[in-house]
Amino acid sequence: MNPLNADFRPFPLLAGGHRQTLAACYVAATASLPSSVQHRVALEDGDQLVLHDDCPPDWQAGAPAVLLVHGLCGSHQSRYVVRIGSKLLARGVRVFRLDLRGCGAGEMLARTSTHCGRATDLEPPIVRIGELAPDSPLTVVGFSLGGALTLNLAAMPSVPSNFARIVAVCPPVDLFAVEELLKRPWNRKYDQFFARELWKKVQHRSRIVAGAPSVDHLPKPRKLREFDEAYTVPLGGYRDADDYYEQTSVASRLAKIELPTRIIAAANDPIVPLEPLASSQLGPATQLLATGCGGHLGFVGRRGSDPDRYWLDWRVIEWVLEGDQAPAPQPESQLARPSVWRIARGLRSPQPSSQPSTVAD
Incomplete structure (x- = not known):
């Protein structure tokens, strides 16, 4: 497969990898999620994770559910998590956002931090989602570190029964290659x-x-x-x-992944190199959707067939829904637009915030 096969055209002022990466951090996002229900998930060593649960009012068991897993130094409030989560929720998908060990709402509930060797940390929250959303196929969407953890878990001999599909965005599959790039x-x-x-x-x-x-x-x-x-x-x-x-590093184990998987990556990512992904043997149901531009978690594009400029969001949404009928997209005027002029001038925009959560357990 040609690794530079994705139809993504960057916004003209954001044509470089660094600019796309900064866009992921500093684009002014107005997306928000309603008041979430928090579920604490215990790990074997006594640390706890936090699941943030946003459920559409007409959602029923068996309908799609998604787990969003943030990247290094991120949380359930990371811009890309909130933005994509809000769009999925509007399309009838039950959205769970995870705070990894020592992150976000779970920062004081863990003694140690998350890292690339903590793939099994994802198993208890996936099982908990299976209890909360019985009979619902779960798509796990991991960003950067979250993507590497998701792929690592999927490459193991057995996975939770409700773990059905994967999206991994800019996953660091070879940590030696990441170190060299940095x-x-x-x-x-x-x-x-x-x-x-x-x-x-x-x-x-x-x-x-x-x-x-x-x-x-x-x-x-x-x-x-x-x-x-x-x-x-x-x-x-x-x-x-x-x-x-x-x-x-999961690169050598990617061929073991049997779940339907979409990996999204960019050749000009300044943090995670594309080459280890492009040269690895992939699983039989894995699709590598790679672009020449996009930076790290950026992919802010020109106007096109998508409802807004966030090309990444729609590639995640189409994989989660897998052709299911969903409510019509919102007009672009109702969605968060990139503050591209601010980014071009190097100005920083405020971080998004979620509404207060209710603790369920």
Whole structure:
């Protein structure tokens, strides 16, 4: 399959990988979701995750359900999660958004952080969704780290029975290749950003959460490898960062995935390289939908056949619905539009927020 086969045309002012990536972070999104019901999900080691449940008023068991899994340093409130979730909800899909270990509403419910070796963390929330939405086929949509975790879980010998379909957006399937890409001069800022944000979180957790490992004696990491060597490796039982990268990179196991899978990636992603995906043997039901442009979780395009400029959203929606009849799309004027002029000038827009949630369990 030609890896550059997707029909995506970037908005003219956002034609580069860095601009598309910044668009994913700083586009002014007005999408929102109604007050969610929170479900706490216990893990075997005592940590807890949080599921945010948005259910259409006329939804019935057996109707489609989707689980959205955010990326590194993200949460259920990440722009792409809220934006895509709101569109799916409007089309009658029950939407679950997961806060991974130590993220979002679950930040103080976990002693440690999520990482690429935590694929089995997705199994309890998927099983819980099966209890909440019996007989409903579940599509798991993972973004970046969330995509890698989803693919890793799907490549295991057995998966929960309600786990039916996958979308993985910009998944880091080869952590060695990610490290090499982040060494490039223009990409080092991303490496530094992730290391800084992760370090802030583990420092805060070590002082607030009972049983969280102390990190005050460790040197402040300047890049992800240093963070992994100091924190991820010892807590995960790996020999070193190389061992962690080798064991958790899913590229060599993609052929084992039997579930219908769509992987979306861009050749100019400055964080996650396309080449490991393009050169890997894929499963029999896996489709690689790759573009020349799109950046990391960006894909903000020109006007076309989609209702708005968020090309990524509609590729996820069409895979989730799989041809099912759905309510007509909203006119573009009612949807969040990219503030492309702000992005072009390098201005930062406020983060979206969800309404307060109700805790169910």
